[in-house]
Amino acid sequence: MSRSLKNIGIVSAATMLSRVLGLGRDMLVTTVFGAGPLASAFVTAFTLPNLFRRLLGEGALTAALVPTLNDELAQRQRSGAFVLVNQVASWLGAVTLVIVALAMVSLAGLAEAGWLETWSGKPAQVARWREAAELAVVLFPYLVFVCLSAAFSAALQTLDRFLEPALSPIWLNLAMIGMLGGAVWWGDVTLDDARMRWLCGGVLIGGFLQMVVPAVALMTEGWRPRPDFSLSPAVKSMLVLMGPTVLGSAVYLINLSVSRIIGLSLNDSAAAILNLATRLIELPIGVFAIAVSTVVFPLISRYAAKGDWPNLARSYHRGMRLVLAINVPAAVGMVVLAAPIIRVLFQRGEFRPEDTLATVPVLMVFAAGLPVFAYVNLMLRAFYAQKDTRTPVRAAVMSFVVNVSLSLALMGPLSTMGLALASNVAVVAQAVYLQRALTRQRAELGVGPMVVNTVKILIASVGMGLAVGAGARLFATMPTTWAWDLARLAVLVPVGIAVYGGLVWFLRLEGREEIAALLRGRRPIAPGSKNS
Numbered sequence: 001m002s003r004s005l006k007n008i009g010i011v012s013a014a015t016m017l018s019r020v021l022g023l024g025r026d027m028l029v030t031t032v033f034g035a036g037p038l039a040s041a042f043v044t045a046f047t048l049p050n051l052f053r054r055l056l057g058e059g060a061l062t063a064a065l066v067p068t069l070n071d072e073l074a075q076r077q078r079s080g081a082f083v084l085v086n087q088v089a090s091w092l093g094a095v096t097l098v099i100v101a102l103a104m105v106s107l108a109g110l111a112e113a114g115w116l117e118t119w120s121g122k123p124a125q126v127a128r129w130r131e132a133a134e135l136a137v138v139l140f141p142y143l144v145f146v147c148l149s150a151a152f153s154a155a156l157q158t159l160d161r162f163l164e165p166a167l168s169p170i171w172l173n174l175a176m177i178g179m180l181g182g183a184v185w186w187g188d189v190t191l192d193d194a195r196m197r198w199l200c201g202g203v204l205i206g207g208f209l210q211m212v213v214p215a216v217a218l219m220t221e222g223w224r225p226r227p228d229f230s231l232s233p234a235v236k237s238m239l240v241l242m243g244p245t246v247l248g249s250a251v252y253l254i255n256l257s258v259s260r261i262i263g264l265s266l267n268d269s270a271a272a273i274l275n276l277a278t279r280l281i282e283l284p285i286g287v288f289a290i291a292v293s294t295v296v297f298p299l300i301s302r303y304a305a306k307g308d309w310p311n312l313a314r315s316y317h318r319g320m321r322l323v324l325a326i327n328v329p330a331a332v333g334m335v336v337l338a339a340p341i342i343r344v345l346f347q348r349g350e351f352r353p354e355d356t357l358a359t360v361p362v363l364m365v366f367a368a369g370l371p372v373f374a375y376v377n378l379m380l381r382a383f384y385a386q387k388d389t390r391t392p393v394r395a396a397v398m399s400f401v402v403n404v405s406l407s408l409a410l411m412g413p414l415s416t417m418g419l420a421l422a423s424n425v426a427v428v429a430q431a432v433y434l435q436r437a438l439t440r441q442r443a444e445l446g447v448g449p450m451v452v453n454t455v456k457i458l459i460a461s462v463g464m465g466l467a468v469g470a471g472a473r474l475f476a477t478m479p480t481t482w483a484w485d486l487a488r489l490a491v492l493v494p495v496g497i498a499v500y501g502g503l504v505w506f507l508r509l510e511g512r513e514e515i516a517a518l519l520r521g522r523r524p525i526a527p528g529s530k531n532s
Contacts, residue, residue, distance in 0.1 A: 014166030019283045021173035026279055027345055028180055029199070030272075034350030035359070037128050038192055040271035044264045045135035046203065047257045049143040052099060053150070054253045061092070061147070062154045063384040064242035067301045068234055069158040074305070078159075078222055085155045085218070086228040087235050092151055094229075096144045103140045107133045128264050138200045145207035152214035155223070157298060164217040168210045175206030241389055251396035252373065255403040255426055259419040262407050269358060270416045276346060277363040277420065281370050284330040292319045292378060300385040313444035316382050318511065320375070321453055325515050327374040328457050329500045332465040334367035336472065337492060340485040347482070362420045369424035376431050382438060382445060391437045399430035453510050460503035467499040468492050 033039040054060070065088060072081040110133045153165030179202030183195045215225065256278060263270030296319040303312035334341065338360045347356050383392050403426035410418025439446040447454075471492050478484045504512050 011162045011166045014163055018169040018173065021170055022279065023345060025173045025176050026276060028177060030276065030346045030351040031349030032180065032184060032195060033192060034352065035269040035272040035355040036350065037268040038131065038196060040264055040268060041128055041131035042135055042196060043271045043275040044132040044260050045139055047260050048136050049140050051253055051257045052143050053146045060242050061150050064238045065151065065154040066158055066298055067385065067387060068238045069155060070298065070301055070305060072234055073158065082223045083228065084234045085151065085223060086226055087230055087232060089148055089151050090227050090229050092147050093144065096147045100140050100143055104137050107137045125265055132264060135196065135200060139203055142203050142207040145211040149210040149214055152218050155218055156214055159221055161217065164214050168214060171209035171213060172203065172206030175209060176202035178202060179205065241387060251399050251430065254400060255423050258404055259407060259423055262411060263416060263419055266411055266415065269355065273359045273362055273416050274419060276359055277366045280334065280341065280363055281366045284327050284370065292322050296378065297381040297385060300382065304385045309442060309444055316445060317449050319378055320450060321511050322515060323374045323378055324371060324454060324457050325509065327371045329461040329464055331367045331370035332461045333468060333496050335364050336465050336468050337489065338363045338367065340488045343480065343485045344482060344489060358416065361417050365417055365420040365424060369427055372427050372431050376427060376434065379434050379438060392434065395430045395433045398433060399426040402426040402429050456507040456509045460500050460507060463503045464496045464500040468496040471495055
């Protein structure tokens with residue numbers, strides 16, 4: 001497990017760099033476009049290929065491919081695993097090309113459809129839909145690149161190479177920043193529509209780099225790309241796993257997509273505001289929760305293949321403890337400091353103070369659900385490691401129904417915040433369903449071993465929140481300028497970390513040395529060391 005935690009540190013560091021660049025990208029986009037209709041149209045348009053990416057690529061594909069590749073490695077060594085990679089890449093490339101072609105034709109037709117005005121009766125709403133459809137036509141080819149990237153990254157993870165897959169999103173962020181930044185500062189592009197085309201070009205260039213970099217890394221391990229459309233037993237086995245996994249692993253993005261599409265119909269800024277809030281909560285999810293899940297998943301898959309349930313449960317609970325110990329205090333901190341965070345990161349250029357006022361409550365609602373989002377991410381891996389894909393699908397369907405129903409019910413009285421609240425309630429319902437099912441399957445994977453540690457994490461997080469809140473009151477009379485907001489965060493964030501760390505040590509949280517080592521980026525303690 002010590003080696004696994006070292007890999008978690010590698011993935012976390014790479015993901016942190018990617019998320020920081022992602023925030024820089026979002027800051028640039030909001031500065032140029034604000035939270036207006038063009039920004040909302042881009043967010044919605046980019047959501048569509050990203051949704052298919054999760055359906056066919058990163059989520060479902062990884063969940064099905066990693067256990068199957070582990071079987072091939074055990075039975076046929078690397079040569080058999082590389083044959084499977086070629087078969088998967090060939091079929092995935094062909095399927096995504098067909099989907100992209102159909103989507104581009106359909107969206108182009110939607111952009112020109114004359115019945116939208118009659119059906120909607122709201123010219124501003126129709127204009128947003130048309131703009132989103134036109135941008136989606138340009139962005140959809142990204143799907144081919146990113147799905148192939150997911151296949152190559154899954155193969156690298158199976159070979160215990162986690163750095164290149166974790167670096168993959170960096171190329172997208174750099175390309176988008178470079179293209180939009182070039183259009184604004186070094187080019188003669190002044191119209192927003194023209195700048196948006198440059199941004200979309202950055203998406204396509206970044207997607208191509210996302211595909212090429214892990215492919216080259218895989219080639220250094222001995223893989224050689226060649227077309228292979230054989231339907232081998234391994235491919236069929238993977239398809240059986242992948243079918244129901246598609247919905248289960250993508251329900252988070254499906255629910256976000258629903259929220260953004262409804263938001264696009266609600267007003268000019270809702271989709272853009274939802275995007276900014278979710279991007280911020282995805283920082284701790286991406287840096288720690290997904291990093292832990294990425295490294296723990298191959299490990300628990302191996303234990304499941306051997307029937308070694310005690311070690312599987314031990315690794316699962318250890319990963320869950322790391323996830324909660326980071327994400328619970330992160331959620332509390334985001335709730336308390338939501339306003340200065342938004343002002344420092346985004347309030348400039350076309351992003352106005354009124355946009356900040358609209359974004360802060362949405363961020364607070366999403367932040368409150370952050371630990372549950374992170375919890376579900378790792379819990380799904382426990383099902384997939386056991387090759388159970390049906391239970392996550394049932395939970396996903398329930399979550400989707402809850403989200404759509406509550407979104408439609410709450411969008412009127414609560415506007416954009418109602419969409420965020422609906423998403424939170426849906427993921428809580430999903431978490432409860434999944435945990436009950438997991439406990440019925442394997443009693444050793446129940447919440448029992450986590451109760452004491454979770455209570456300690458909650459106590460430490462509440463104490464941290466009270467300390468940060470008290471500190472924030474000292475700044476209440478200060479101006480809300482960028483410099484003062486930055487000073488608030490520069491003082492209060494370290495105070496919060498220090499208070500939380502002190503309480504964690506005082507409460508003798510199990511695994512506290514591992515958490516500290518992970519945050520410092522150092523090699524954690526050996527598995528047999530005492531933690532209490």
